[in-house]
Amino acid sequence: MRSAGYRDQPARSPWIAQLAPDGAPRPLAADTTTDVVVVGAGIAGVATAFFTLRATTQRVMLVERDRVGRGATGRNAGQLTTYFERPLCDIADAFGAEAAAQAQGAFDNAHDLLDLMTAESGATVRVERFTGHMGMFNLHHLLVHLRCSRVRQQAGLRPEACAVSEEAEFLDEIPAEYAGFYTVVPQQRIGELLETTDDRYRAVLSDRKGCVNSGLLVQQVLGYLERRYPQRFRFHDHTGVERVTVADDGVRVHAGGHTMSTGRVVMCTNGFVDHVVETHDGEPIRLAADQQITGRVAYMTAFAEDQRRTPAAMSYIRNTAIGGDTAYVYVTRRTYDRPADTVTLTCMGGPEYPFHDPAYDPEKPFPGPLLAAMDEEVRPFAQPARPPGLPYDFHWHGLMGYNDGGIRVVGAHPRHPRLLYNLGCNGVGFLPSTYGGHRIARLLAGEPLASTIFDPR
Ligand SMILES: Cc1cc2nc3c(=O)[nH]c(=O)nc-3n(C[C@H](O)[C@H](O)[C@H](O)COP(=O)(O)OP(=O)(O)OC[C@H]3O[C@@H](n4cnc5c(N)ncnc54)[C@H](O)[C@@H]3O)c2cc1C
Known part of the structure; x- marks a missing residue:
């Protein structure tokens, strides 16, 4: 493909260009048991792991099919912004003004969650804030x-x-x-x-x-989690999840010929489904039509x-x-x-x-x-x-990862509480993913939380 002035150009993201070397790949090499498996090491998965390790005593395993921060998190505009993919007034018409306002307030407060994650992890990534x-x-x-x-x-x-x-x-x-x-x-x-x-x-x-390189942020937060929680946290890259089987007594996550047996699984895959999520009997588990990616x-x-x-x-x-x-x-x-x-x-x-x-x-x-x-x-x-x-x-x-409802999906599946999501409607997703990670951690800590417009249906 050619145009008058420009030829096709190699894809090159400024955020991936700033990453430190990842080191040798660490694929899952054996069957294992844990409390929580988080699938996907973008901002949603890393924030979910960060807040879960902080809020609970549970063991967390984060698995990624590529390397950390190579999905949308390493290929975005890196803008910190909190608007929805659908006007707030429409959301208020659909869900009621109070629920819409709570959701907007939650996204606005994600600025503070991001600052907390950055400060506590000692991330040196440059964060700039201003009026847009x-x-x-x-x-x-x-x-x-x-x-x-x-x-x-x-x-x-x-x-x-x-x-x-x-x-x-x-x-x-x-x-x-x-x-x-x-x-x-x-x-x-x-x-x-x-x-x-x-x-x-x-x-x-x-x-x-504001502006941040979210790819570099998640790489630095991941390094912190590995240093801070050596007993409770494991990260495996080059580990593509093929199948998630959700039963009443636990979840089995299959990747690269091995199985992770876990109490809960949190899908932070940006919604792109190249894996099967099903019940013990082989029935596919889906979200409501307007929540599908x-x-x-x-x-x-x-x-x-x-x-x-x-x-x-x-x-x-x-x-x-x-x-x-x-x-x-x-x-x-x-x-x-x-x-x-x-x-x-x-x-x-x-x-x-x-x-x-x-x-x-x-x-x-x-x-x-x-x-x-x-x-x-x-x-x-x-x-x-x-x-x-x-x-x-x-x-x-x-x-x-858009969805027709224009609203992110955060929480446990209504009929399969061991299966949780932090994904969807991701055009503006950096702060919403961070909010989602914090809410998932509170759910995993057993806090009784009021329902939100983000609840999976
Ligand atoms: C061009 C562009 C511009 C954007 N600009 C902005 C912006 O300015 N501000 C903003 O807030 N948002 C922006 N976004 C959106 C933002 O980048 C995303 O919302 C956010 O990065 C999503 O994070 P994530 O962790 O959900 O997804 P990702 O970063 O995509 O991470 C998901 C991870 O899951 C992994 N994965 C998927 N399936 C599997 C599997 N089966 N097994 C194992 N791993 C798996 C993927 O490899 C990937 O690493 C932009 C997005 C794009 C594409």
Whole structure:
């Protein structure tokens, strides 16, 4: 595949490029017994192991078919953000305002859980925090977000700031009930917040954001767990789980010709199912239809600049209605450490496509025509001073485990309590995975917890 300016490029993620050597592979080499098996060593699995070891005295075994942090956790935009893949106001309509607000509050609090995990493990990965901005251009976008702000306000959650241009064509059409949820500012201010001269953008939503290399974080937390809990924690990579058999008295997890007999299993596989989960009688165990993973492949590219620039996260809605294959494009800018120097790395993303190919390969080259389209469409937001057609330092893609319900799945299967999940709706998944790991640990510790919108059905 070729385009005018760009050829297909080798897949290369800036996060995997920063990982330390993994050492020799450690596949499962014998049958074994434990209390909890966690399947998948991305942020969901590592956070689940971290909080479970901390909250219980149970033995935990973490198994991974590849190496740590090589799934979506090593191939994302690395942005710390807490919004849902579905507007909060829709979730409130579906589940009630209180349940929606509790869920949003749980994601917001995951910032603190992430800080706890980072500090306690002594992880040296760079964590940057700042206010991020999202650009909107029509009344529909704005009203969706004002309705969400009202849900947040009614629940006493941290408000998101909203600025609307005094030149917005729809300014007079904003219903009076939303007065107090936004401020009117000169168009120039909208441009400053979004760092663009694109005057189509008439409103900006601002919230707490951040940037971290989640791949490096999980690699460092894993190292800590191995040092801190040598008696209770085991990690095996190159160990692909083929079959999980759930019975009333225990679970058997089969991988590489060996069996792990365990009390519970927690699936942190990002939802992509290349393994069988079944009852003792061979009946498949599934989630509710809207909780099953459909999946998307998302593409990103990045360029380094020697000049140090302030970290930032901006997204720009692209469609008249929210949704579609390129619902929005996003730019994150962060400080990036290379072996010999420290630079500014600007990441550009947006295009996402439904996941159809079971043989999806994250190392497959990045298509040149897509790079050309991103260079044309996203680069002017990312760095207007950068001329078109220049080479990029990184190009990569990864799997997002979506589900139709737009809500992550965290908890025990309702009919098979030994089977737990921390996966699903993973376009924004870094903090939600961390929240999920903490909740799973509390469940495994035997805490009686109220139900949530994340409960498996
Ligand atoms: C391009 C892109 C950009 C993104 N940007 C952001 C962002 O800016 N902010 C954000 O919050 N989120 C973002 N995400 C989503 C975020 O990366 C994910 O939600 C998060 O990393 C998911 O973590 P995980 O541990 O569930 O999945 P993964 O990191 O994919 O880990 C799952 C692991 O399970 C293993 N596994 C699967 N099946 C088996 C098996 N049978 N046996 C053993 N192991 C198995 C896999 O090998 C993998 O390592 C982005 C995702 C992509 C793809």
